[in-house]
Structures are given as structure tokens and as C-alpha cells.
Amino acid sequence: MRTSSGNAIGVNSGFDFLAALKEAGMAAGVALALSFTIIGMRTTGQQGGLGVEFRWNAVAIAVVLVFIGRFLLVLWRQRAKPLASADRDRMMDRVGAMVQHWSKYLGAALFAGAVAIPLIWSDNRYVVDVSTLVLTYIMLGWGLNIVVGLAGLLDLGYVAFYAVGAYSYALIALHFGWSFWICLPLAGILAASFGVLLGFPVLRLRGDYLAIVTLGFGEIIRIILLNWYSFTKGPDGLSGIPRPSFFGLEFTRSPDDGVTAFHEFFNIEYSSVHRVIFLYYIILALALLTNFFTLRIRKLPVGRAWEALREDEIACRSLGINPTNTKLTAFAIGAMFAGFAGSFFATRQGFISPESFNFGESAVILAIVVLGGMGSQVGVVLAAVVLIGGTELFRELALYRMLAFGILMVAIMVWRPRGLLAHREPTLLLGSATERTGGDR
Amino acid sequence: MTMLSVAGVHTFYGNIEALRGVDIEVGEGEIVTLIGANGAGKSTLLMTICGNPAAARGQIAFAGENITAMPTFEIVRRGIAQSPEGRRIFPRMSVLENLQMGATTAPPEHFGADLEQAFTLFPILKARKDQRAGTLSGGEQQMLAIARALMSRPRLLLLDEPSLGLAPLVVRQIFDTLKRINAEQGMTIFLVEQNAYHALKLAHRGYVMVNGRITLSGSGADLLAMPEVRAAYLEGGH
Ligand SMILES: Nc1ncnc2c1ncn2[C@@H]1O[C@H](COP(=O)(O)OP(=O)(O)OP(=O)(O)O)[C@@H](O)[C@H]1O
Numbered sequence: 001m002r003t004s005s006g007n008a009i010g011v012n013s014g015f016d017f018l019a020a021l022k023e024a025g026m027a028a029g030v031a032l033a034l035s036f037t038i039i040g041m042r043t044t045g046q047q048g049g050l051g052v053e054f055r056w057n058a059v060a061i062a063v064v065l066v067f068i069g070r071f072l073l074v075l076w077r078q079r080a081k082p083l084a085s086a087d088r089d090r091m092m093d094r095v096g097a098m099v100q101h102w103s104k105y106l107g108a109a110l111f112a113g114a115v116a117i118p119l120i121w122s123d124n125r126y127v128v129d130v131s132t133l134v135l136t137y138i139m140l141g142w143g144l145n146i147v148v149g150l151a152g153l154l155d156l157g158y159v160a161f162y163a164v165g166a167y168s169y170a171l172i173a174l175h176f177g178w179s180f181w182i183c184l185p186l187a188g189i190l191a192a193s194f195g196v197l198l199g200f201p202v203l204r205l206r207g208d209y210l211a212i213v214t215l216g217f218g219e220i221i222r223i224i225l226l227n228w229y230s231f232t233k234g235p236d237g238l239s240g241i242p243r244p245s246f247f248g249l250e251f252t253r254s255p256d257d258g259v260t261a262f263h264e265f266f267n268i269e270y271s272s273v274h275r276v277i278f279l280y281y282i283i284l285a286l287a288l289l290t291n292f293f294t295l296r297i298r299k300l301p302v303g304r305a306w307e308a309l310r311e312d313e314i315a316c317r318s319l320g321i322n323p324t325n326t327k328l329t330a331f332a333i334g335a336m337f338a339g340f341a342g343s344f345f346a347t348r349q350g351f352i353s354p355e356s357f358n359f360g361e362s363a364v365i366l367a368i369v370v371l372g373g374m375g376s377q378v379g380v381v382l383a384a385v386v387l388i389g390g391t392e393l394f395r396e397l398a399l400y401r402m403l404a405f406g407i408l409m410v411a412i413m414v415w416r417p418r419g420l421l422a423h424r425e426p427t428l429l430l431g432s433a434t435e436r437t438g439g440d441r
Numbered sequence: 442m443t444m445l446s447v448a449g450v451h452t453f454y455g456n457i458e459a460l461r462g463v464d465i466e467v468g469e470g471e472i473v474t475l476i477g478a479n480g481a482g483k484s485t486l487l488m489t490i491c492g493n494p495a496a497a498r499g500q501i502a503f504a505g506e507n508i509t510a511m512p513t514f515e516i517v518r519r520g521i522a523q524s525p526e527g528r529r530i531f532p533r534m535s536v537l538e539n540l541q542m543g544a545t546t547a548p549p550e551h552f553g554a555d556l557e558q559a560f561t562l563f564p565i566l567k568a569r570k571d572q573r574a575g576t577l578s579g580g581e582q583q584m585l586a587i588a589r590a591l592m593s594r595p596r597l598l599l600l601d602e603p604s605l606g607l608a609p610l611v612v613r614q615i616f617d618t619l620k621r622i623n624a625e626q627g628m629t630i631f632l633v634e635q636n637a638y639h640a641l642k643l644a645h646r647g648y649v650m651v652n653g654r655i656t657l658s659g660s661g662a663d664l665l666a667m668p669e670v671r672a673a674y675l676e677g678g679h
Pocket residue numbers: 454457459477478479480481482483484485486526635
């Protein structure tokens with residue numbers, strides 16, 4: 001009886017209201033169950049302990065919103081001819097292939113844009129600062145891409161190597177007064193050694209197990225940094241970390257005796273933006289280094305072995321590949337780039353504390369790699385711009401930033417489960433075509 | 442000269458004893474085949490020769506060297522190539538990249554010539570060289586698996602059911618190619634097969650495995666003539 005009336009309405013107007021109501025009711029029920037405690041109760045500090053404040057009207061609003069939203073969504077779905085997911089996938093694959101095809105030009109355009117940003121916005125410190133941040137994450141994404149995207153090792157503790165790089169630079173620079181340009185490779189080497197140290201015992205583990213152990217390692221590093229007060233100043237962090245110089249030229253208004261300042265040398269007005277721009281170009285260079293390294297190594301036997309290992313470890317072994325060593329190099333190289341990025345972070349901030357290296361950072365970097373499309377270099381750029389630049393734009397709406405972040409993630413998962421650009425081109429081509437850049441950019 | 446000798450090898454998967462004392466010899470330049478029912482332990486023997494899983498007891502020697510306890514990649518570097526059960530090509534990589542992976546342990550200066558030779562043996566692979574290996578047909582994938590194994594310039598080629606799931610014509614083609622590799626390059630081949638008739642026709646010698654033990658052995662022609670072999674492995678097929 002009920003269904004027939006539902007059908008009757010459905011036939012007349014093209015909508016099946018009953019089904020939509022049913023679904024909306026179900027969604028509202030779930031929303032009620034979830035928001036009952038999460039939204040409906042709030043602990044408040046009262047005299048003599050904690051109290052609970054009830055906010056039933058907020059719960060009601062949430063439930064009603066979910067009900068209406070779901071109802072409209074279902075109706076819209078009934079009306080809109082759904083693009084079959086296979087069609088959608090094929091379309092995105094074509095987009096991916098096209099991006100890959102144009103990657104040479106796209107890469108050049110992105111590069112030119114990146115070089116131009118501080119020149120165009122030289123008086124807008126905010127833009128350069130955000131771009132620097134985005135570039136840092138692009139570099140971290142590219143570094144992690146070697147481990148996760150190419151070698152297929154799920155590393156949830158990547159931030160540990162970032163931290164090792166940052167603290168290495170800060171401690172060496174503070175204790176020995178060495179310059180950034182000497183410390184940078186040292187920090188990279190130290191981070192890589194940590195990568196080997198961690199990798200050696202754990203790379204026998206597969207998939208989920210590896211993920212959990214790396215997650216633990218990330219936390220261990222952070223907790224050591226937090227508690228080894230005599231060495232790392234614990235939660236107080238390290239401050240006064242030296243800034244890098246431009247071939248010996250300092251970025252200060254009034255340099256010490258015997259040191260020339262940047263603005264004096266070039267005979268220009270002192271501006272604090274000079275250093276910001278200089279830092280921007282440093283991270284741009286570091287990020288490009290990471291990118292070119294990845295593009296190169298993908299064509300070398302070891303890079304190809306990483307990809308093969310991700311596909312079939314048993315086959316790799318029976319082809320004479322030593323899986324442990326191969327994974328270890330991926331791990332160490334990924335860690336090295338995190339170390340570089342870490343020292344940059346330290347020198348840019350001038351202050352670091354363990355707070356900057358929590359699991360959330362690892363998660364964001366991993367999200368950039370996964371959402372960008374594992375193994376795709378352009379994908380990492382897109383994902384970093386969207387995730388980091390996007391959340392930065394939403395900073396005004398501080399409360400809703402994480403919400404937007406979450407919605408974005410869910411949208412990508414639904415629409416593009418394999419990542420934005422998950423198209424892979426062969427890295428080896430025969431004959432004259434060998435010279436063509438085959439890799440993703 | 443004995444290329445491969447397997448003596449009294451036992452292999453376990455947990456508590457399951459898959460090989461219960463296997464003895465096999467493969468001489469240089471020979472084609473030797475191993476036939477047996479499903480679950481007899483044929484694939485396990487090939488895997489054990491490559492050290493994964495390692496033999497629990499017994500000894501495996503390759504060209505006189507004891508390789509029983511070596512890790513797989515070390516064994517392979519000594520000149521054993523395997524085209525494993527289920528082919529195990531790299532599906533997301535191109536045909537060419539798969540072949541390059543096969544050449545991992547070979548000296549790089551031979552790559553061009555070896556590639557040319559692989560394409561001569563399997564011309565279809567040349568036409569498909571930039572295609573993703575996962576999109577090849579079953580027969581093409583099998584050819585790729587064999588070609589990839591050959592790219593390492595092995596002295597001993599281990600093949601696990603190269604005829605599985607292939608049309609008779611393609612089976613014939615692959616077996617002809619194996620014969621050619623053996624005749625022209627003197628390649629030693631140890632072949633596991635369900636297709637007993639073709640395998641025994643091709644091979645110089647053969648072994649029959651039942652429940653992790655070798656029960657019969659002899660020349661290919663002799664085995665083909667044995668009533669118990671005919672009853673168990675050939676009726677219906679031929
Ligand atoms: N990884 C494994 N873990 C546990 N048991 C296994 C494993 N691999 C094989 N076995 C068991 O070992 C026995 C031998 O298996 P094997 O794969 O060697 O058989 P086979 O002779 O190659 O059979 P087929 O002709 O069907 O390929 C079987 O009983 C199988 O169930």
C-alpha cells in the first residue's frame with residue numbers, strides 16, 4: 001500500500017519522496033546518535049571540578065540540517081542522471097594522461113609561476129609567506145612520495161625525520177655556529193641515518209604493521225625531544241636559531257662589525273622582506289632538487305626496483321633484487337629530504353619546539369601524497385596547494401577550516417579514490433624516444 | 442656436468458610437509474620436466490630451489506655450489522632465473538620496463554642485445570613494448586614472464602606451468618620456443634607442467650611427483666610409455 005502510493009508519486013513528478021524521506025530519516029537518526037554526546041554535551045570548568053553543559057538546541061539544529069540536506073541530496077540524485085563512476089574514472093584518467101602529456105609545459109609554467117611569485121608580490125609579505133609554507137609541504141610531499149608513492153611503504157611517522165633535520169640544524173648551528181649551508185647537508189645525512197636506523201629492523205614488516213611501527217617511531221622522536229631537556233630544551237623549544245646568509249651577506253639592518261649586510265652590498269633600502277624572499281627561493285631550490293632527484297632516480301635501476309617492489313615483492317626477489325636494501329634506500333632518501341626540509345623550517349622560524357612535529361603533520365603530508373595520486377609529482381603540487389593554501393585561505397574562518405579540510409578529503413575520496421592524478425607513464429622508452437621525459441612531473 | 446642437484450629436500454609450510462625428501466638432478470644443457478597432480482608440491486620445489494621457502498632439510502647445489510641456505514636474491518644472482526607460478530609480471534609497468542627488471546642482475550652492456558633476442562623469440566612483445574603489462578593477454582603475459590626470466594642471462598631456467606590457461610596453438614608456440622632456446626643457446630631448463638604430454642615430448646628426462654615425493658623418473662619417451670603415467674596424467678588429455 002505504502003510503496004504503491006510512493007510509486008504513484010514517483011511516476012507523476014519524477015521524484016520518490018517516500019524513499020527520500022526514509023533515507024533522510026535514517027541519516028537524521030545517525031546524526032542524532034553522533035551529535036548527542038559530541039555536540040550535545042560540553043564539559044565546563046566550574047568551581048570545584050568539571051560540569052556538563054547541555055546544548056540540546058544545537059543537537060536539534062544539527063539533526064534538522066542533516067535531515068534536510070540528505071533529503072535534498074537524495075532528490076537531486078533521483079533527478080540528476082548520475083555520471084556512472086566508471087565514466088567519471090575514465091574521464092579523470094584522461095585528464096590525468098593529458099596532464100602527464102603536457103607535464104613538460106605544465107612543469108615549466110608552474111616553475112615560472114613559482115619564480116615569479118615573490119617578484120609580483122614583493123610588497124605583500126603574506127603571499128610570500130604562504131607560498132613558502134606551501135612549497136615546504138610540496139617538498140615534504142615529494143620526499144614522502146619516494147617512500148609511499150614509489151616504494152609503496154606506508155610511513156606514518158615521516159615527520160620524525162623532519163624533526164631530526166630541524167633539531168640537527170638548530171643544535172649544530174647553536175652549539176658550533178656553523179653556517180646553514182654546511183649544516184644543511186649534515187642535517188640531511190643525519191635524518192637519512194635515522195631512516196636507516198629505523199628502517200633496518202622494521203622493513204621486514206608489511207603494510208599495516210609497517211605503518212603502525214613508523215607511527216610509533218614518529219611519536220618516540222617527539223617524546224624524546226620533549227623530555228630530553230638538557231639537550232633539546234624540551235617543551236621550551238630552541239630559539240635564536242641563526243638565519244642563512246646570502247653568500248656571506250646577512251639580512252640585518254645593522255650587521256655586526258666585519259659583516260656586510262645584503263642591503264648594504266647591493267646598495268638598496270633595508271627591508272625585512274628581502275629575507276622572506278630569500279627564504280622563499282631557498283625552499284624553491286630545495287623542492288626542485290627533490291623533484292629532479294625523483295625524476296632521475298625513477299629511471300635508474302634502483303628507482304625502478306622501488307616501483308617493482310611495490311607491485312610484487314616475491315617476483316622482485318626472484319629477479320635478484322635484495323628487498324631489504326632496496327627499501328632501505330627509499331626510506332633513507334625520503335628521510336634525507338625531510339631532513340633538508342626540517343633544517344629549512346628551523347632556519348625560517350628561528351624557533352622550534354616538539355609541538356611542530358606531532359602526528360598531525362605526518363597525516364597532512366601523507367594526505368598530500370595520497371590525494372595527489374600516489375607517485376604523481378604534479379599531483380603532490382596540486383594537493384599541497386589545495387590542502388595547505390586552501391586551509392591557509394580559510395584561516396579567517398578559523399572554526400571552519402578543519403571542516404573545509406574534512407569536506408575536501410571526503411570529496412576527493414568519493415570522486416577520485418585513486419588520487420587526483422594517478423596515471424603512470426613508463427619511464428623507459430626505446431630508441432630516440434628514450435630522451436623524452438617519461439616520468440611524472 | 443650437473444647443473445642442479447636436489448638431495449633429500451624437505452620443505453614445510455608451518456606444520457604441512459609439502460616436500461618429503463625430494464631428489465632431482467638436472468644436467469647442463471638438459472630439458473627436465475616435473476609432472477604431478479595438483480598440490481603434489483611441484484611449485485614448492487621450484488620455490489625451494491630459489492630459497493623461498495628455504496629447505497628444512499636436505500641439500501640443494503647449483504653448479505657444484507651449495508645454495509641451500511642462501512637468500513633468494515643471492516641464489517638468483519648465481520644464474521638461476523624463475524618464471525614463477527602465476528607469472529607475477531609487474532602489471533602497472535610497461536612490457537619494456539618488465540624486461541628491464543628482468544635484467545637487474547645482468548651486466549648492463551648486454552641489455553640491448555638481450556632485448557633484441559627476447560623480441561626475436563617473442564615478436565609480439567616488441568609490438569606491445571610500451572603497453573602496460575597488466576593489459577596483455579594471458580598468453581602474452583606468459584611470454585613476457587619467460588622473456589623476463591631470460592633477460593637475466595641465466596644458466597638455469599625454472600618454469601612453472603608456462604602452458605597454464607593458454608590455447609593449444611600458443612602452448613605449441615611456447616614449447617617450440619623453449620626447444621629453440623635449449624638448442625641454440627644450450628640453456629638448461631627445468632620445467633614444471635600439468636600438460637604432461639607436451640612436456641614429456643619436449644623434455645629429455647622427466648620426474649613424476651606424488652605427495653611431495655618423486656615416484657617415477659626416466660627419459661621423456663619412457664615416461665610417456667609407462668601405463669601408470671598414461672593412466673594418471675594423460676588419459677583424456679591425449
Ligand atoms: N604458502 C603456503 N602455505 C601453506 N601451504 C601451502 C602454501 N603453498 C602451498 N601449500 C601447500 O603445499 C602443497 C603443495 O603445493 P604446491 O603449490 O607446491 O603444489 P603444485 O604441485 O604446484 O600444485 P599445482 O599443480 O596445483 O600448482 C599443497 O598441499 C598446498 O596446499
